[in-house]
Amino acid sequence: MQVIIFDDAQQVAVNAAEWVAELITKKKNPVLGLATGSTPISLYQQLVNKYKAGELSFKNTTSFNLDEYLGIDADNEQSYRHFMNQNLFNHVDINIDNTFLPTCNQGENPREQGLAYEEKIKQANGVDLQILGIGANGHIGFNEPTSSLASRTRIKTLTQQTLNDNSRLFNKDEFQPTLAMTMGIATILDARYVLLMATGESKAQAVKDMVAGPLSAMCPASALQMHENAIILLDKAAASKLEDQEYYHWANNQNIKVNEEFGLYHNY
Ligand code: GLP
Numbered sequence: 001m002q003v004i005i006f007d008d009a010q011q012v013a014v015n016a017a018e019w020v021a022e023l024i025t026k027k028k029n030p031v032l033g034l035a036t037g038s039t040p041i042s043l044y045q046q047l048v049n050k051y052k053a054g055e056l057s058f059k060n061t062t063s064f065n066l067d068e069y070l071g072i073d074a075d076n077e078q079s080y081r082h083f084m085n086q087n088l089f090n091h092v093d094i095n096i097d098n099t100f101l102p103t104c105n106q107g108e109n110p111r112e113q114g115l116a117y118e119e120k121i122k123q124a125n126g127v128d129l130q131i132l133g134i135g136a137n138g139h140i141g142f143n144e145p146t147s148s149l150a151s152r153t154r155i156k157t158l159t160q161q162t163l164n165d166n167s168r169l170f171n172k173d174e175f176q177p178t179l180a181m182t183m184g185i186a187t188i189l190d191a192r193y194v195l196l197m198a199t200g201e202s203k204a205q206a207v208k209d210m211v212a213g214p215l216s217a218m219c220p221a222s223a224l225q226m227h228e229n230a231i232i233l234l235d236k237a238a239a240s241k242l243e244d245q246e247y248y249h250w251a252n253n254q255n256i257k258v259n260e261e262f263g264l265y266h267n268y
Contacts, residue, residue: 151184
């Protein structure tokens with residue numbers, strides 16, 4: 001894992017946007033894995049700004065989102081499809097037909113839909129760069145604690161903690177789904193690079209468990225310890241419970257030096 005600690009959330013977003021921009025400008029048909037939640041919103045703003053400034057085009061990009069709620073339509077304002085349209089897709093030149101979410105409509109078999117999503121990712125030649133946030137309980141996508149570390153796209157039942165954490169986004173009289181379709185942990189680990197963003201004190205314990213805890217289904221994000229190219233972007237608050245912060249800063253400076261000498265090289 002490469003742990004990089006920034007002074008604030010804005011710097012996390014700026015750095016994450018550089019990763020995305022590098023992939024999109026260098027690769028002919030880039031495949032992005034996208035995430036929802038409050039954390040990546042500032043990343044999407046950076047990307048929209050870069051597009052508007054003429055620095056970036058999403059014309060040839062395909063995207064796969066991590067998850068989608070079950071039981072609400074795509075045009076519902078609470079759907080992750082709506083979130084992605086509002087925060088990114090409507091503001092850049094991506095072909096909307098090349099943007100995918102793991103949906104499962106009423107009457108459709110969720111197991112078949114999950115397998116079909118896996119197949120679609122394969123056909124696109126896999127995800128190059130997967131953006132991730134992290135839940136306060138260590139979930140990635142909607143892989144809640146106890147999720148199999150070998151899981152694939154499927155239905156998950158949300159925990160009470162996640163429902164409580166996300167209830168701030170729903171009005172009192174609004175239906176809050178308790179089920180979602182989500183990429184599995186093995187699906188996420190298949191991405192060539194994973195870029196996890198975590199900001200704020202409420203994520204500090206989950207970050208500690210992910211980086212320094214044991215590999216455990218009780219902290220799904222700890223599975224990233226098994227990934228060859230996992231980059232963890234943190235602000236100071238999210239990093240506050242990590243004991244080896246000085247080491248991470250030092251190691252990062254060494255990486256910067258190697259990049260300066262030999263050039264940036266990402267094997268997409
Ligand atoms: C949701 C999403 C996750 C996200 C998490 C944290 O449950 N399914 O992908 O990482 O929330 O969200 P936030 O960034 O709002 O804290």
